Amino acid sequence: xxxxxxxxxxxxxxxxxxxxxxxxxxxxxxxxxxxxxxxxxxxxxxxxxxxxxxxxxxxxxxxxxxxxxxxxxxxxxxxxxxxx
Numbered sequence: 001x002x003x004x005x006x007x008x009x010x011x012x013x014x015x016x017x018x019x020x021x022x023x024x025x026x027x028x029x030x031x032x033x034x035x036x037x038x039x040x041x042x043x044x045x046x047x048x049x050x051x052x053x054x055x056x057x058x059x060x061x062x063x064x065x066x067x068x069x070x071x072x073x074x075x076x077x078x079x080x081x082x083x084x
């Protein structure tokens with residue numbers, strides 16, 4: 001999914017890892033800061049490969065579940081909308 005930014009000529013989110021894989025795309029010590037930044041931005045939509053949260057930090061997944069509703073109408077994607 002991270003290649004979508006390049007494919008659609010969009011910048012990746014500033015000051016966030018390109019993908020959520022602690023110890024690979026960012027240092028584990030920075031995880032809480034990145035999760036906080038993510039939620040401060042209040043993204044309207046999050047798009048993931050279907051149910052692909054395996055490498056995402058627990059606090060990120062838990063926060064998404066609390067703040068977003070899932071649109072399950074796409075067979076290969078999980079589309080999440082920020083609850084108002």
